[in-house]
Amino acid sequence: MKKNARSGRPRLAATIFAAATFAVLGAAACSDTAGEGARTTVTSTDGGTDALTSFSLGTEFRVNVPDDGRVYVKLSPLGMATVESAPETSSAWDLAFEGFDIATNGGVSGAGKGGSFGPVDLVAFVADTAPVIPFISADRAGGAFVDWYMYEGAPTHALWSRYHVFGVKDGERIFKVQVLTYYGQRDGATISGLYNIRYAEVLPDGSSGTTTELTNLDGTAGGAAAPPSSPSECLDLVTGARTMLTEIEARASSAWHLCFRRQSISVNGEKGGPRGITAVDLEEDKMTGENIDAVKALTAASQKSKFDSANYASFAGRTFRGDRVISGLDQWVDRTKTPFLPVDSAWVVVDQAGTQKYLLGFAPFENPTTRSPGTVVMYVKPVKG
Amino acid sequence: MRTETAAMLCLAGLTSARNARAQVQVKARDPDTVVVTGTRTPEQSQRSTIKTDVVTRDEAERRGATNVAEALQSQPGVQVNPGAYGYLGGPSAIQIQGFDLQRVLILEDGEPVVGDVGGAIDLSSLPIGDIRRIEIVTGPTSALYGSSAIGGVVNILTSPPIKEGASGRARVEGRNRFGLLAQGNGSYRRGDTWAGVDVNFMRQDGVGRLAKLPDLQVPDTSRSMVGVRAGTSLSDKIDVRVRARWFRDRSDGLTSKVAPGVGNYIIDTPTETNRFTLHFIESIDLGKGSSLRFTLGRQWSDSTTATTQRDSAVGEKRDREHRMQSFETVGTIANGKRTWVAGVRAQVEDFSQSLEKTESTSTGLASSQIEEVVPRRFGSVAPYAQLQWKFGDKLTVLPGLRGEFYSLYGAAATPRLAAAVRPTKKWNIRASFGRGFRAPSAKELGYTFDHSIYGYRILGADNLRPETSWGANADVTFQASSKVRLRAGTFMNWVHDLIDIDIANGTSEGTVADYRYRNFGRARTFGAQADITADFHKNLHGELAYDYLWTRDDVGDQPLSGRPPHTITASLRATPIDKFEAYARFRLVADAYVTTDTRTPGYSTLDLRVGRELWKKSQAYGGITNLFDVHQTQGRVGDLRPPLGRIFYVGIRSEFPWEEDE
Numbered sequence A: 001m002k003k004n005a006r007s008g009r010p011r012l013a014a015t016i017f018a019a020a021t022f023a024v025l026g027a028a029a030c031s032d033t034a035g036e037g038a039r040t041t042v043t044s045t046d047g048g049t050d051a052l053t054s055f056s057l058g059t060e061f062r063v064n065v066p067d068d069g070r071v072y073v074k075l076s077p078l079g080m081a082t083v084e085s086a087p088e089t090s091s092a093w094d095l096a097f098e099g100f101d102i103a104t105n106g107g108v109s110g111a112g113k114g115g116s117f118g119p120v121d122l123v124a125f126v127a128d129t130a131p132v133i134p135f136i137s138a139d140r141a142g143g144a145f146v147d148w149y150m151y152e153g154a155p156t157h158a159l160w161s162r163y164h165v166f167g168v169k170d171g172e173r174i175f176k177v178q179v180l181t182y183y184g185q186r187d188g189a190t191i192s193g194l195y196n197i198r199y200a201e202v203l204p205d206g207s208s209g210t211t212t213e214l215t216n217l218d219g220t221a222g223g224a225a226a227p228p229s230s231p232s233e234c235l236d237l238v239t240g241a242r243t244m245l246t247e248i249e250a251r252a253s254s255a256w257h258l259c260f261r262r263q264s265i266s267v268n269g270e271k272g273g274p275r276g277i278t279a280v281d282l283e284e285d286k287m288t289g290e291n292i293d294a295v296k297a298l299t300a301a302s303q304k305s306k307f308d309s310a311n312y313a314s315f316a317g318r319t320f321r322g323d324r325v326i327s328g329l330d331q332w333v334d335r336t337k338t339p340f341l342p343v344d345s346a347w348v349v350v351d352q353a354g355t356q357k358y359l360l361g362f363a364p365f366e367n368p369t370t371r372s373p374g375t376v377v378m379y380v381k382p383v384k385g
Numbered sequence B: 001m002r003t004e005t006a007a008m009l010c011l012a013g014l015t016s017a018r019n020a021r022a023q024v025q026v027k028a029r030d031p032d033t034v035v036v037t038g039t040r041t042p043e044q045s046q047r048s049t050i051k052t053d054v055v056t057r058d059e060a061e062r063r064g065a066t067n068v069a070e071a072l073q074s075q076p077g078v079q080v081n082p083g084a085y086g087y088l089g090g091p092s093a094i095q096i097q098g099f100d101l102q103r104v105l106i107l108e109d110g111e112p113v114v115g116d117v118g119g120a121i122d123l124s125s126l127p128i129g130d131i132r133r134i135e136i137v138t139g140p141t142s143a144l145y146g147s148s149a150i151g152g153v154v155n156i157l158t159s160p161p162i163k164e165g166a167s168g169r170a171r172v173e174g175r176n177r178f179g180l181l182a183q184g185n186g187s188y189r190r191g192d193t194w195a196g197v198d199v200n201f202m203r204q205d206g207v208g209r210l211a212k213l214p215d216l217q218v219p220d221t222s223r224s225m226v227g228v229r230a231g232t233s234l235s236d237k238i239d240v241r242v243r244a245r246w247f248r249d250r251s252d253g254l255t256s257k258v259a260p261g262v263g264n265y266i267i268d269t270p271t272e273t274n275r276f277t278l279h280f281i282e283s284i285d286l287g288k289g290s291s292l293r294f295t296l297g298r299q300w301s302d303s304t305t306a307t308t309q310r311d312s313a314v315g316e317k318r319d320r321e322h323r324m325q326s327f328e329t330v331g332t333i334a335n336g337k338r339t340w341v342a343g344v345r346a347q348v349e350d351f352s353q354s355l356e357k358t359e360s361t362s363t364g365l366a367s368s369q370i371e372e373v374v375p376r377r378f379g380s381v382a383p384y385a386q387l388q389w390k391f392g393d394k395l396t397v398l399p400g401l402r403g404e405f406y407s408l409y410g411a412a413a414t415p416r417l418a419a420a421v422r423p424t425k426k427w428n429i430r431a432s433f434g435r436g437f438r439a440p441s442a443k444e445l446g447y448t449f450d451h452s453i454y455g456y457r458i459l460g461a462d463n464l465r466p467e468t469s470w471g472a473n474a475d476v477t478f479q480a481s482s483k484v485r486l487r488a489g490t491f492m493n494w495v496h497d498l499i500d501i502d503i504a505n506g507t508s509e510g511t512v513a514d515y516r517y518r519n520f521g522r523a524r525t526f527g528a529q530a531d532i533t534a535d536f537h538k539n540l541h542g543e544l545a546y547d548y549l550w551t552r553d554d555v556g557d558q559p560l561s562g563r564p565p566h567t568i569t570a571s572l573r574a575t576p577i578d579k580f581e582a583y584a585r586f587r588l589v590a591d592a593y594v595t596t597d598t599r600t601p602g603y604s605t606l607d608l609r610v611g612r613e614l615w616k617k618s619q620a621y622g623g624i625t626n627l628f629d630v631h632q633t634q635g636r637v638g639d640l641r642p643p644l645g646r647i648f649y650v651g652i653r654s655e656f657p658w659e660e661d662e
Helices: A002-028 A049-055 A122-126 A247-252 A284-289 A292-296 A304-309 B002-011 B017-023 B057-062 B068-072 B442-446
Strands: A059-064 A070-075 A078-081 A095-098 A101-104 A115-120 A140-142 A149-152 A158-161 A165-170 A173-186 A189-202 A212-218 A232-235 A242-245 A258-261 A264-267 A278-281 A324-326 A346-350 A357-366 A375-383 B052-056 B078-082 B092-096 B104-108 B131-138 B152-158 B165-175 B179-190 B193-204 B216-218 B220-233 B238-259 B263-287 B290-309 B315-335 B338-361 B364-391 B395-406 B410-421 B427-438 B448-451 B456-459 B467-479 B484-501 B507-509 B512-537 B540-553 B566-574 B580-589 B592-595 B598-600 B603-615 B618-625 B647-656
Touching: A059 A070, A059 A078, A070 A375, A101 A324, A122 A346, A122 A357, A140 A264, A149 A292, A158 A173, A158 A292, A158 B238, A173 A212, A173 A304, A189 A304, A189 B238, A189 B338, A212 A232, A212 A242, A242 A247, A247 A258, A278 A284, B052 B057, B057 B068, B057 B131, B068 B078, B068 B092, B068 B131, B068 B152, B092 B104, B092 B152, B179 B647, B216 B238, B263 B315, B338 B442, B364 B442, B364 B448, B395 B427, B427 B484, B467 B512, B580 B618
Parallel strands: B104 B152, B456 B512
Antiparallel strands: A059 A375, A070 A078, A070 A095, A095 A101, A115 A346, A140 A324, A149 A158, A165 A173, A165 A278, A173 A189, A189 A212, A232 A242, A232 A258, A258 A264, A346 A357, A357 A375, B052 B131, B078 B092, B131 B152, B165 B179, B165 B647, B179 B193, B193 B220, B220 B238, B238 B263, B263 B290, B290 B315, B315 B338, B338 B364, B364 B395, B395 B410, B410 B427, B427 B467, B448 B456, B467 B484, B484 B512, B507 B512, B512 B540, B540 B566, B566 B580, B580 B603, B592 B598, B603 B618, B618 B647
């Protein structure tokens, strides 16, 4: 009996142990799905119903945009604004409509602290707080070079040149320009903001001038920690002169064609500067078909032939422009549709005082023309944050 | 053995060795069954008023651990998330009852550890070479320990030498990836006077990220520790001890980046932390089991993290300094069935963080330095008291209260009421209800992370309040026989005023958005555990535990991120043949919510170890941790799987004198 009793306890222990094992293994088959599946998301598969449902949470406001000239809007109280003169220094407006462009009162557009970001999902209209966004952009000047690169996200965070060929027009003279890289080496380190480019003048007889390759054009603007007044390098394509200018100096100077400031390349015309220079992206229509893997496969050497083959005739019929206003609302119009349609998304806008955020959304235009959206049906919702 | 137990109480900082010997009423077979952290009084772990789990150094070594993080990573009731709060292989933070970062208090011999990384005390920086055991108390324990004891307390306890004359211990271990562990302790005791030296060194190569790149997913690491301890008796009733330790952790991360048109370049990411601790303890025996203890402490923690391009000065370096000076006195008054513990702790902390950037500009290298956390000084005074009242052998009631008075934001009071009922010798039923709190950190109060160039800043806020919680715990232990023990428990916590960066309510100043730390979070956690330990045979011991965890972020109406709901742990220890020992440990962790779109995958690990006694108190051993080679996937957000994958190790450990004096 003693022997049995001793041997019985391990068996009891083993039995309980095994039973407990099965019990907990069974329980482990469950998982914490509580709270999931109950979430509802407003999607924007087509702009119609969902968009209007979301926009109903905002205040409708109609803006009649003329074919020529600007109109101004104040967001609080919501209404049209009258700006008699000097809109660049006026605090009477928050948004300006000009053709299919929308400006905010900040950056190159005005002296205010306004800005914008978008597009964001329509579901943002449901909340009373601003959606989480990476940044708010003040309006900046930009034009033909605005999409010279393709951005590769985390973890690489690199800017890859698309190797497009750009035309830069100074009077009757046209130069072709290709950006080779945004990176260079200095002080023993590889740093961003150092451009390599190649350029040459294209002549009416179909020939091209000497191709010049420049390295380490300094667009670092003093680095990330530098104040906004730090200079960056600007280039005169005719003389080859390279000048360090601040953003404000560059806007008042005629000593350059192209100015390099961090990832932006400015053209000295319209909003960019006083010299009347205009530019065009010869391959703008290819943009939608490009993807990051294809762009990463390109090299300066492989794209040299494309640059060499561009000639005066390549730019015939192209629309050259100086820098215009680029805001966070730059993509608010779907230009692939006829007539143009507003994109089914929301935008975050900061007023000219820099203190209040608004969500904007747009219903289809009423009576659009080729030069203006006609009547813009806008929905405005103030949000916290 | 009574001497060992007394020594354990002494090391735990509760009383003098002499007094401990006098007051020991616990008939402990093993000093490691005595716990002190839950009540600040010595109790047998199975009959303690507050549930306290113990991991001894021997058990930690059986688990293949070289540091506290590894010792606890398969402990039931906790999760250790390596690298969850920094780069992979970085800080190993512990999670108890669904709380982590600064909501679990880490103590060394009862003193808070300073020098967090992103809010987490890096448990992998704490070697196990000189420790005796680790005690884990779950649930709010602020009534005794103050700030950060919301989820629980981990107390890492060292021990003074026990034997007369010279004694020592050594362990040498080799691991794959050129891993080397060397631990040694030497001490000498003559009567009541003793001194000891502890050294620890560990290094391991990092883990590569991708085959074709030099990048390291886990950096090369080396960790060193040197400690000296000494104690003596000034009179029959007064003991004094001094303890000094220096920890140095170094990791060398490496990453490569591609610069289109230029090629790849290498960025070195070294991190170095130096931590010094100095404590002076005086214990006075008041007689009849009562005592008075004074502790004077100072800690320094300096850490530097850098990101520099190889062979260049371009990069950035972040320096953090944390200092703590503390004075604590605690009296234990034994009065029959009532034991009073009352004390007061005063401490001053200094914290600063600066960032130095070196950039290449058109005029040459330019350096700039900013204070990311403006140097700050905190002061606090905290009186506390607790009564342990035994009503016979069957009921113990334990009310306690601690008040905290902070120089920056006022006062907080944290009560706790606990009770243990032992209707028979086989049953022990415990319940407690208490308040936890966490004081805002220096970073949360004074941080400036300026990314204006990218349109945002993250800022501290001076008007933060402490986080507060209420927590309830209950468990039942049934000693089915001398060989089988079953235990089940549950807990619930409600936490208010959680501090976090309030992304949803940023304020704009032009195109720059400011996001501040605010008290806006609310959360609940609920859990249950069941475990069984059994001696199947005199040479076969097994444990099986299941943990369930439910969490809810009441603001986002989602589970808290990275909290696995189900965990199963099982272990078997066998000594089938004389002088041989075999050990297996299995852990299954369920998949867990990370974000609405992401879950961290479930995984299981199996650790195996065999050892053979070479001579008395010496063993050669070898093992494999993480046999299934489960490891994190590069770039996967919130991946809670182990970073290192499978590890092989072999080693020798020995203690002397080799012959144990009975």
